[in-house]
Structures are given as structure tokens and as C-alpha cells.
Amino acid sequence: MSQNQLDWDKLRVFSVVADLKSFTAAAKKLGESTPTVSRKIDDLERKLNCELLLRTHRGVELTEAGRVVEAHVHAITEKANSIWYDVCALDIEGTGRIRMAAGDGVASHWLTRTIPEFLDTHPGIELELKISDEEVNLLSGDADMTIAWEQPRHRDLLSQRLGVLHYMFFASPEYLAQHGEPESLFDLQGHTCLLHSNYQNQIDAWSTRAHDLKKALSYSVITNSGTVLREVCARGGGIAVLPSYVAELDPERLVPLALPEIAPIRFWLVYTQRMQRLSRGRIVIDWMRKQFSEDVSPWFMDTFVHPAKRSRPDGEQSDQAKSARSS
Structure with missing residues (x-):
């Protein structure tokens, strides 16, 4: 040098x-x-x-x-x-790497279900998925696209609204059999509760109901891992706040409680203009939009409908939900 x-x-x-x-x-x-x-x-x-x-x-x-x-x-x-x-910009159609950043939860639990099918359909695309709670700067090259909880305002960033996450309470059949099911939010004070640390940081912005719960409840487990939260809950560790789509992912081990929704959180797919110009970018953007569309799943609609009412067209609870409550 x-x-x-x-x-x-x-x-x-x-x-x-x-x-x-x-x-x-x-x-x-x-x-x-x-x-x-x-x-x-x-x-x-x-x-x-x-x-x-x-x-x-x-x-x-x-x-x-x-x-x-x-x-x-x-x-x-x-x-x-x-x-x-x-x-x-001179990319080969449908090939190359896409670096996606997302927080713990939606990407690691919901998207992973269909990633193998996506890769089979688009073998030339390599997905680099970074799970992190830190905010990424797409303009400085931290990633190509990200799932964000706020719509970007920068003129060089584009976004697609993916939907709404509806947070609610879940417990395992074993926990409900041993401790009973709370019939109201007030009844939660007598139960073991579990919480994701991100929820704890965001809870003041959720709703008046969530703010009151923060003061009223104590949590035996607070973790920054959605996987840990889900597993502890599924193994009878307590009642957890989880997105409503978990009812589809783990129907045998997790029962959605008959309590009100605690928070609706909107989320977006954010990417640069360069990603929209690239063929691989457009492919991933279209795939992402589809995974959260109403045609694929009702969990991310604006309006919350309790999972038990989605099990059958007549609105009756599923057999799994009924048996868990009668145990």
C-alpha cells in the first residue's frame, strides 16, 4: 500500500x-x-x-x-x-441472490412453510434470510428488502402493505385442563403468562386494553425468541400472546382462547427501486404478497375473526377447541 x-x-x-x-x-x-x-x-x-x-x-x-x-x-x-x-440491473431472468431481513416471527414461522416450494419453482434464486430485531438500512445495502412495522417515507424506498397481525391469547390443552380457562381479560391475573420482549417494548402503542394489561399482569417468561415462546406455551408453560395465525401452524398443541384480540399490528414489505427493476426482485415481491393475501390465508385481513370461528362455515368451534375446553 x-x-x-x-x-x-x-x-x-x-x-x-x-x-x-x-x-x-x-x-x-x-x-x-x-x-x-x-x-x-x-x-x-x-x-x-x-x-x-x-x-x-x-x-x-x-x-x-x-x-x-x-x-x-x-x-x-x-x-x-x-x-x-x-x-x-443487467440480471439474468429469475436468477441471483435476494437478501431479506425480518424480525423474529412472521418470517421464521409463517414464510418457512412455503420457502421450499418457492425454491423448487425458482431454482435460480438464492434467498438469504436474516432474522434480526435490529432496524436495517436498505439504502446503505444492509439488505435488499425487509418486513417493517412502519411504512417508509423515503422517496427511494417502495413498499407493499402485506396485512395485519392480530395478537391474541393461546394456551396448551394440558395447561387448560390443569388450570382452567380464563373467561375474561381480568381472569388472566390468576394465570402464568408468557411474553415476547418485543411485545413488551411495543405494548404502549398497541391499545388501551394492552396498556392496562401491562400494568395488571406479571409474566413468568419474557423472551426475544418466538420459537421459545411458542414451545413453552405448547408444552404447558402458561398463556402466551401470539399472532392468530399460530392457530393454523400448531392446532394440536395450542388452543386459541375465547378472549378479545389484544392488538392489530400492520406490516409492510419494503424494498428499493433497484429491487423492483430486477427480475428476481419482482419474483420475490410477488411471492411475498401472495403469502399474506386473503386468497391464501384469512389470518392477515384487516378485520379480526377468532380462529375458532374459522374452523367451520357455520361459525361453530372446531372439535379440537371444544375438546380442549371440556377436558
Whole structure:
């Protein structure tokens, strides 16, 4: 490397620190330790013979030199992305990789049912599915598309509304046989309850009913894993708040309780304009829309209908639901 040549890795690290205004947050995003990130910034400042960042009690602030370097790094990144976009726009029909980011739940439980069929139909497409609760930046290349809980406002991002998740209460037949079924939300205070940590963070925005429940109930298990929540509930660990579609995924082990819906949450598929231009992007977008359409499943409609009333056309409860309650 020439003595005057800058290390792009250190410039990239600087850009993340400048964007997040925190060494710790940048280290987490980059998958490196905070001392390593700090050392790379120190090396870059020595190389440029100037101070780029000011460490303050509020976090990190850019110096005048730091703002100049940040502008150059953004320009270089945009130029590199232009090469990527221009070349990838010349894609071969129905081939290539799609990087999708989604939170724990919808992707890992609902979409996985039909991914094998999708891959059989489109063998040239490679799906890279990242399950993470962290917000992704599609414009910076973190992923190609994501499932989001808010509709994006950026002009360079496109979105398709996928539907509504209806959260409600479930328990196993064994738990109900041993502890009985709550007949009202008030009765939940005497039961063992389970909760996803994301629900705990979002619950104030759900509804007045959910806000009141947060104060009234205590939870014996709080987890960041939908799989853990579902398994503990299915094995008799307690009553869990789960999306209504779980009634279809695990009908033998999980009984939807005859209680009101606790929260309807809208969600979107978000992607870049580049994804819409690519044939593989359009294929995945169409497939995603279909998985949540009313033609495929009623679980994601705007209006909540209790799972027990979907089992039979006349609105009667399913045999499974009836037997669980009579045990």
C-alpha cells in the first residue's frame, strides 16, 4: 500500500461511527469490539494528521475535518453503489441472490412453510434470510428488502402493505385442563403468562386494553425468541400472546382462547427501486404478497375473526377447541 493511500476499512468504520454518533453502537453494527473501532479511528486520524471526532458526554461529534471526510466517504459509497446497481440491473431472468431481513416471527414461522416450494419453482434464486430485531438500512445495502412495522417515507424506498397481525391469547390443552380457562381479560391475573420482549417494548402503542394489561399482569417468561415462546406455551408453560395465525401452524398443541384480540399490528414489505427493476426482485415481491393475501390465508385481513370461528362455515368451534375446553 502506498504511504499516502488511505485504508478503506478505516474510512468505512469512521462513516458508521459518524452516522451513529457512538463508538459502542458502531462496534455492535460492525460486529467488532469497541476498542478495535476506537483504534481504527485513532489510526485514521494519525494518517490524516487531524482530529475527526470529538468524544463528549453526549456521544460523538464531528469536527470540521470530520465533516469533510464524511462527505467524501458518502460520495465514494454512492459511486460504488452506482457500479453495483448498474451491473446488477443487467440480471439474468429469475436468477441471483435476494437478501431479506425480518424480525423474529412472521418470517421464521409463517414464510418457512412455503420457502421450499418457492425454491423448487425458482431454482435460480438464492434467498438469504436474516432474522434480526435490529432496524436495517436498505439504502446503505444492509439488505435488499425487509418486513417493517412502519411504512417508509423515503422517496427511494417502495413498499407493499402485506396485512395485519392480530395478537391474541393461546394456551396448551394440558395447561387448560390443569388450570382452567380464563373467561375474561381480568381472569388472566390468576394465570402464568408468557411474553415476547418485543411485545413488551411495543405494548404502549398497541391499545388501551394492552396498556392496562401491562400494568395488571406479571409474566413468568419474557423472551426475544418466538420459537421459545411458542414451545413453552405448547408444552404447558402458561398463556402466551401470539399472532392468530399460530392457530393454523400448531392446532394440536395450542388452543386459541375465547378472549378479545389484544392488538392489530400492520406490516409492510419494503424494498428499493433497484429491487423492483430486477427480475428476481419482482419474483420475490410477488411471492411475498401472495403469502399474506386473503386468497391464501384469512389470518392477515384487516378485520379480526377468532380462529375458532374459522374452523367451520357455520361459525361453530372446531372439535379440537371444544375438546380442549371440556377436558
